Amino acid sequence: xxxxxxxxxVTASTRGIGxxxxxxxAAEGAIVYMGARNLERAKEIADQLNAEGKKxxxxxxxxxxxxxxxxxxxxxxxxxxxxDVLVNNFGTSDPKQDLDFAHTDVxxxxxxxxxxxxxxxxxxQAAVKHMEKNGGGSIINISSIGGQTPDISQVAYGTSKxxxxxxxxxxxxxxxRHNIRCNAVLPGMxxxxxxxxxxxxDFKEFFLRHxxxxxxxxxxxxxxxxxxxxxxxxxxxxxxxxxxxxxxGLATPVFGDLSERKERR
Numbered sequence: 195x196x197x198x199x200x201x202x203x204v205t206a207s208t209r210g211i212g213x214x215x216x217x218x219x220a221a222e223g224a225i226v227y228m229g230a231r232n233l234e235r236a237k238e239i240a241d242q243l244n245a246e247g248k249k250x251x252x253x254x255x256x257x258x259x260x261x262x263x264x265x266x267x268x269x270x271x272x273x274x275x276x277x278d279v280l281v282n283n284f285g286t287s288d289p290k291q292d293l294d295f296a297h298t299d300v301x302x303x304x305x306x307x308x309x310x311x312x313x314x315x316x317x318x319q320a321a322v323k324h325m326e327k328n329g330g331g332s333i334i335n336i337s338s339i340g341g342q343t344p345d346i347s348q349v350a351y352g353t354s355k356x357x358x359x360x361x362x363x364x365x366x367x368x369x370x371r372h373n374i375r376c377n378a379v380l381p382g383m384x385x386x387x388x389x390x391x392x393x394x395x396d397f398k399e400f401f402l403r404h405x406x407x408x409x410x411x412x413x414x415x416x417x418x419x420x421x422x423x424x425x426x427x428x429x430x431x432x433x434x435x436x437x438x439x440x441x442x443g444l445a446t447p448v449f450g451d452l453s454e455r456k457e458r459r
Contacts, residue, residue, distance in 0.1 A: 196425040198223030201274045203266065205229040205255055205317060206284035208236050210386035211336060214413035215281055215420050220248035222421055224279070227270050229255035229317075257284050257309055263316035267324065276328045279424045280321040282358075283336045284313040287351035295349050306350035311357050318361075318376075322369055330373030334423045335362050336416070337378045339439045355380075359435050366433030375432035377423045382439025385410040403450040407440035 202219045206212045207228040220226045220243055228250065230236035236252035243250040251273075255266040270277055286309060291302045318333050325331030340348060341355025358378065365376035383389060383401050389410070402408055419438050422428050437443070446452075 195223035196421065196427065197279070200224045200278040200424065201227070201270065201276055202279040202281065202424060203227045203229055203253070203270055203277060203317075203321070204281040204283055205266075205313065206257070208232060208239060210388060211381065211384060211413045211416050212281075212283040213239065214417040215283060216250065217243065217248075218414065218417035218421050219279070219281075219424060220250050222425070224424070225249045225251070225274060227266075228252045229266050231256045257286070257313050260312065260316060263313070264320040267317065267320040271324050277321055277324050277331065278328070279332045279334070280317060281334045281336065281420055281424070282314045282317055285310050285336065285338070285351075285355070287348055289348060292348045292350045294347050298349050303350040303353075307354045307357070310351070310354035311361070314358050314361060318365060322365075322372070322374055325374045326369075326372040331375075332424050332428075333362075333365060333374065333376040334420050335376070335378040336420075337362070337380045337435070339380050339382050339437055339443055342380065342435075342437070343443055362435065363433045370432060375423070375428070377428070377432060377434045377436065379416060379419045379423070380435060380437040380439065381411060381416045382437070382442045383410050384416060385412055400450075401442075403453070404445070405440040405442045406445060406449070409440065411438060411440060 197219055202224040204212055204215050207216050208230050216226050216228055228236045233252055240250040240252050253266050253269050256262045287306055314335050335358050337358045338355045340352045341359050362376050362378040416438055
């Protein structure tokens with residue numbers, strides 16, 4: 195029960211990594227609010243988890259509505275009297291339009307960067323005002339390994355995640371005096387429905403060939419890192435950019451090819 199009594203808000207939380215984070219935090223004793231646009235779906239999930247003895251609520255949040263971020267935080271604080279942990283899980287990209295630098299339309303680029311960065315900025319700005327009054331808190335941003343290393347496509351998504359990594363460190367530095375910590379978790383290829391349904395088998399095989407652990411991550415493994423940053427176990431840890439990627443990006447660029455050979459060097 196590492197999060198017993200803590201009030202946790204998770205955005206984009208009705209599926210994939212977000213839902214895994216909700217379940218993991220609730221299992222550790224937190225009161226978890228699911229920030230969601232589809233409240234019917236969120237209520238259905240919350241009812242199932244509450245039937246298991248968890249404490250899960252729902253609150254409206256639509257990434258396309260700027261005012262919904264502050265409204266989400268205010269509603270939670272009004273009901274619970276505080277917010278202890280904010281998990282900024284929302285992130286979006288359209289692989290069919292978010293291409294390489296030379297071919298991505300400027301509006302696609304700016305809109306993707308805007309909505310992804312804004313989702314972290316607005317929610318965090320609203321949350322820290324209450325965390326400062328409460329004597330501290332923890333903000334966890336779900337970024338991506340795509341924000342660390344340039345790729346051959348998704349220029350907007352990668353740029354937005356790189357900006358979120360910087361913003362994570364900035365919040366950590368500027369809010370430390372209020373005992374507010376801010377860290378980021380950077381998933382590698384994770385076995386969510388979105389990844390399974392939108393990426394070709396060839397691409398997944400190629401990607402995993404360059405992942406030393408040689409498999410996709412599970413949403414629950416990303417959630418485990420979030421629980422650590424949300425708990426008091428990480429009370430002296432802030433401004434960290436933690437990759438949870440099976441070692442992707444660590445090895446020499448020829449790792450994928452060499453590891454397939456019996457005689458390597």
